[in-house]
Amino acid sequence: MKIPQALRNTRYFLNGNNFNVLCLFFFLLPWMTQAHPVPPKKEFYSLLVYHLKDKGQEARLDTYCQQALIPFLHKQGFGKIGVFKPVTNDTTLYILIPSTNLEKLLKWPENALKDAAYLQNGKDYVETAWDQPVYSRMETIVLEAFPEMPQLSAPELKGPDTARIYELRSYEGPTERLYQNKVEMFNKGNEVGIFKRLGFNAVFYASVLSGSKMPNLMYMTSFESRAEREAHWKAFGADAEWKKLIGDTYYAHNVSHQDIILCHATPYSEY
Known part of the structure; x- marks a missing residue:
């Protein structure tokens, strides 16, 4: 947006009354918001x-998820809730709950x-009675979104729901320092950007603040x-930018263990 010459003359407005200054502020606000x-x-x-122990x-x-949990979370103002199950016969269920308010x-x-x-x-x-539990064991993992992807994103998938694959990865670091190095690799090193460029349809990237596996x-x-x-x-393994990044000794030895879990979204999942 080109600002008229008269509006560039700040002396004119500063020498005027407060009303003129206020008018200038509201005139420029859309331009300022667009620029920043x-x-x-x-x-x-x-x-x-x-x-879970059985079907x-x-x-x-x-x-429970469909009739009680998800309706309650929406009533509380939470966004879309993701619910996933491994593609194997492993009876585990993952529920992903997002919020900008940690408390x-x-x-x-x-x-x-x-x-x-x-x-x-x-x-x-x-x-439920003590001897008829709904689950065998439950974990809660609390995460903080990476700077390069501060909010969840619904994947842009068009194929049949039953064919879609959601890949959940967990990377542990050998030390806190090396773990932070891996986080930096995702953000400043642009590993997130490589995934985006290659069309990986990321749902989230995040640091674990509290969980059974740390860092x-x-x-x-x-x-x-x-x-x-x-x-x-x-394609990722053959990518030139990735090869350069993984070959950088600055980012060496920053993952000590990884878990890869392939999932399908449940029919009632919102991702």
């Missing part, structure tokens, strides 16, 4: 991991027990199919 857009607010995530528990947990993210389980609709709709889960980062990418996933990783 406000960055998106950073998100935090709670990743709930339910370990009976899985069915009960599916019902709210940590407090929702306590607040849920004060909500009448949640208690009624989730009665089987909340009031640790996690991220999730998505693909139309298993074959497309294989093709993307093959």
